[in-house]
Amino acid sequence: MYEVGKCRLREILKAKKMTQVELAALxxxxxxxxxxxxxxxxxxxxMGLGTLRTIAEALKLDxxxxxxEMVKIAQSPEEAASD
Incomplete structure (x- = not known):
């Protein structure tokens, strides 16, 4: 099972050499x-789902x-047995 971790927007903007102002304009x-x-x-x-998608499209993410980040959380023994 997974849960949502931290927002990666800072590192994605840095990798794409884009500023927050440029993303705001897009x-x-x-x-x-x-x-x-x-x-x-x-x-x-x-971040709401609509915003998430808007930003992802502007950044041309897949x-x-x-x-x-997606973080794998520990499974209970019962869940592990059903895998």
Missing amino acids: TGISKQQINNYINRQHIVGV SPYELY
């Missing part, structure tokens, strides 16, 4: 809101799921 999302997503990475789920 998406219509304010620079302040983009900065909020980046700096509140420890809070899971701050999947919106790339914007967040």
